[in-house]
Amino acid sequence: MWCVAWSGRPSVAERAALIIGPDGMARCGWADGSDDYRAYHDSEWGVxxxxxxxxxxRITLEAFQSGLAWITILRKRPAFRAAFADFDAEVVASYGxxxxxxxxQDAGIVRNRRKIDAAITNAQAVLRLRExxxxxxxxxxxxxxxHQRPGTLAEVPAQTPESVALAKALKKAGFAHVGPTTMYAAMQACGLVDDHFVGCFRGTS
Incomplete structure (x- = not known):
């Protein structure tokens, strides 16, 4: 994640805030790590x-990413979708x-029992929220x-009052593995905040 909060992006502490790609477009520096990162940055992150x-x-994948490189999750995403019924909460909630x-035993995903249990627990919590x-x-x-887009690495927080509040509310609703740093990463990835650096062509604000 961005140091911690940028969802497992490459070690950005040593990267420039912006890079100019072969196509001449300015991007967030972490997007220079691989073609997978670049595609994710250009098409998904912050939308x-x-x-x-x-x-x-997204909440499930962010939880599985904790402690790992985001590239690992990106490359395993098709396997995660197959393993978790394309993230149909009704199906996953019934897992025993x-x-x-x-x-x-599924080598296609991250085999961490606590995170697998959390995904099931969270599916059950998702169903309760329907009420x-x-x-x-x-x-x-x-x-x-x-929200103000960052201009430098130092301006990117690990968590915010909103991510702390979201994590607290999710836990109260029965969710697991939803700490404030993980939730800020989810907020970035899901477009609740626009943390594309000032000058990045994907920024919207």
């Missing part, structure tokens, strides 16, 4: 994500011990009213 399934997927053992507006409304209600 608003709406809908229960899409948000459940046999499913956990199956997932622990009070759903995951989409719940997550987006924590988007900041205003």
């Amino acid at each position: 608003p994500v709406r809908g229960e399934r899409a948000l459940y997927e 011990p046999d499913d956990v053992e199956r997932l622990m 009070s507006g759903g995951l989409d409304e719940f997550v987006w209600s924590h988007a900041p009213a205003a």
